[in-house]
Amino acid sequence: MADKVKRLQELNAELENVFEYSFEGILLTDADGTIMKLNNVSASFMKLQKEEAIGKNVRDLEKKGIFSPSAVGKVIEYGKSVELVQSAIGGRYVYVRAKPIFDENGKINRIVSFTRDLSEIMLLKKQLEEMEDELNKYRRNFLEPIQIKGISSRSEKMKETLNHVHKLAGVNSDVLLLGETGVGKSEIARVIHQLSSRKGKPFYMINCAALPESLIEVELFGYKGGMFTGGDPGGKKGLFEASDGGTLFLDEIGELPLHLQAKLLHVIQERQFRPVGGTEQLKLDVRIITATNRNLREMVQSGLFREDLYHRINIFPIVIPALRNRKEDILDLAHQFLQEFNKFYHKQITFSPKVLEKFLSYSWEGNVRELKNVIERLVVLSDYTVVQESDLPEYIQEASSAPSDLTLKEILEEVEQSIILKEYEKENSSYKVAKKLGISQTAAARKIKKYLE
Numbered sequence: 001m002a003d004k005v006k007r008l009q010e011l012n013a014e015l016e017n018v019f020e021y022s023f024e025g026i027l028l029t030d031a032d033g034t035i036m037k038l039n040n041v042s043a044s045f046m047k048l049q050k051e052e053a054i055g056k057n058v059r060d061l062e063k064k065g066i067f068s069p070s071a072v073g074k075v076i077e078y079g080k081s082v083e084l085v086q087s088a089i090g091g092r093y094v095y096v097r098a099k100p101i102f103d104e105n106g107k108i109n110r111i112v113s114f115t116r117d118l119s120e121i122m123l124l125k126k127q128l129e130e131m132e133d134e135l136n137k138y139r140r141n142f143l144e145p146i147q148i149k150g151i152s153s154r155s156e157k158m159k160e161t162l163n164h165v166h167k168l169a170g171v172n173s174d175v176l177l178l179g180e181t182g183v184g185k186s187e188i189a190r191v192i193h194q195l196s197s198r199k200g201k202p203f204y205m206i207n208c209a210a211l212p213e214s215l216i217e218v219e220l221f222g223y224k225g226g227m228f229t230g231g232d233p234g235g236k237k238g239l240f241e242a243s244d245g246g247t248l249f250l251d252e253i254g255e256l257p258l259h260l261q262a263k264l265l266h267v268i269q270e271r272q273f274r275p276v277g278g279t280e281q282l283k284l285d286v287r288i289i290t291a292t293n294r295n296l297r298e299m300v301q302s303g304l305f306r307e308d309l310y311h312r313i314n315i316f317p318i319v320i321p322a323l324r325n326r327k328e329d330i331l332d333l334a335h336q337f338l339q340e341f342n343k344f345y346h347k348q349i350t351f352s353p354k355v356l357e358k359f360l361s362y363s364w365e366g367n368v369r370e371l372k373n374v375i376e377r378l379v380v381l382s383d384y385t386v387v388q389e390s391d392l393p394e395y396i397q398e399a400s401s402a403p404s405d406l407t408l409k410e411i412l413e414e415v416e417q418s419i420i421l422k423e424y425e426k427e428n429s430s431y432k433v434a435k436k437l438g439i440s441q442t443a444a445a446r447k448i449k450k451y452l453e
């Protein structure tokens with residue numbers, strides 16, 4: 001008998017331990033909802049000591065705002081198990097499952113309830129929703145085109161370029177435009193002029209590769225009367241003088257002969273120049289935009305471009321990305337040119353989906369200019385309304401059908417990368433990033449590592 005009692009006592013102690021070590025709050029009441037037993041977790045949800053809670057009725061506690069609604073109360077009301085989310089004192093949310101225990105006559109004898117903290121899950125959910133909102137915002141910005149003076153783009157790279165354009169246009173500094181042939185450097189130069197305070201003033205451009213050396217000098221600086229037999233006896237204004245108050249765009253600056261580079265440096269530094277054959281210096285108020293598709297640094301190294309001029313014009317460089325690196329823009333540009341040429345040639349041409357696919361996979365070494373020219377040719381030469389793949393030039397038909405390099409997954413990854421790195425730059429701690437973005441520290445650390453590499 002003594003053994004039995006001892007074993008029962010041991011068993012009881014073990015059950016007490018299980019009761020106490022549970023992660024869930026456990027609460028036992030009688031059939032009226034009066035608390036008979038509870039563990040510390042359950043008491044802590046009510047912000048009460050265990051001893052204070054024992055003997056209290058759940059309905060009274062509900063009235064005092066300790067929790068609401070009472071799951072035990074609902075079990076008494078409905079006579080069966082209930083599961084519900086309860087708001088507990090201190091702004092917490094808890095998930096409660098309460099079960100009736102029946103006696104041999106089928107009447108409720110006890111009610112046991114199990115409670116789990118939901119606040120953390122709710123908090124994570126809230127953070128996730130906020131992050132989702134943020135992601136959607138980035139996704140929208142990412143995919144939606146921005147438009148500046150007739151140039152629009154959906155590409156992140158090009159949007160960055162256009163942002164620089166916008167910022168630099170407002171200040172009066174000279175600008176160097178860098179990018180492959182046909183990317184739109186002249187277009188950007190025009191935009192800079194139009195966005196600047198000089199917009200009502202002259203805008204001239206000259207292609208330094210298109211004219212022989214002697215002519216460029218005259219074109220740029222003009223000449224004094226009587227300088228050239230057959231020349232205008234009154235002399236001729238150069239482009240610098242003609243652009244006074246406005247903007248002069250010097251395209252293909254890398255092709256400017258060395259002795260004219262020296263003259264240009266003088267103009268840029270002193271803001272004055274001397275016409276060919278002239279003796280006096282004329283003052284100038286001209287914004288100078290230069291552009292090149294050459295690698296000027298290499299040209300400096302091989303002695304083809306003056307280093308001092310290079311440093312002087314390279315203060316505000318703007319890089320315009322190649323079309324193959326902003327494939328998101330190809331279809332919009334194709335559509336824009338198609339409309340323009342349809343209107344111009346009185347046609348109603350459209351493109352088959354296969355044609356558009358080829359546009360996306362082709363590498364467009366000649367960039368926007370090449371795309372524009374191809375579309376003009378297709379509009380002019382097409383006999384049918386819908387242009388088919390076979391109507392395309394062979395070199396475009398042969399382009400490998402690799403899909404556009406921006407899949408949804410990549411877009412999302414880019415968005416995630418920008419958010420993660422931005423937060424990491426601010427917080428400099430994977431713990432803080434994790435907390436801010438509502439993800440686990442392990443996930444944050446893994447992503448930071450992935451995107452930093």
Ligand SMILES: Nc1ncnc2c1ncn2[C@@H]1O[C@H](COP(=O)(O)OP(=O)(O)OP(=O)(O)O)[C@@H](O)[C@H]1O
Pocket residue numbers: 150151152179180181182183184185186187188251252292293333368369372
């Ligand atoms: N974003 C754009 N939207 C519409 N048309 C564009 C755009 N970018 C370029 N183009 C058109 O593409 C053609 C080539 O552009 P542009 O002459 O500006 O290129 P570029 O970089 O100056 O070329 P190059 O290096 O040969 O001087 C032009 O007909 C221009 O109107």
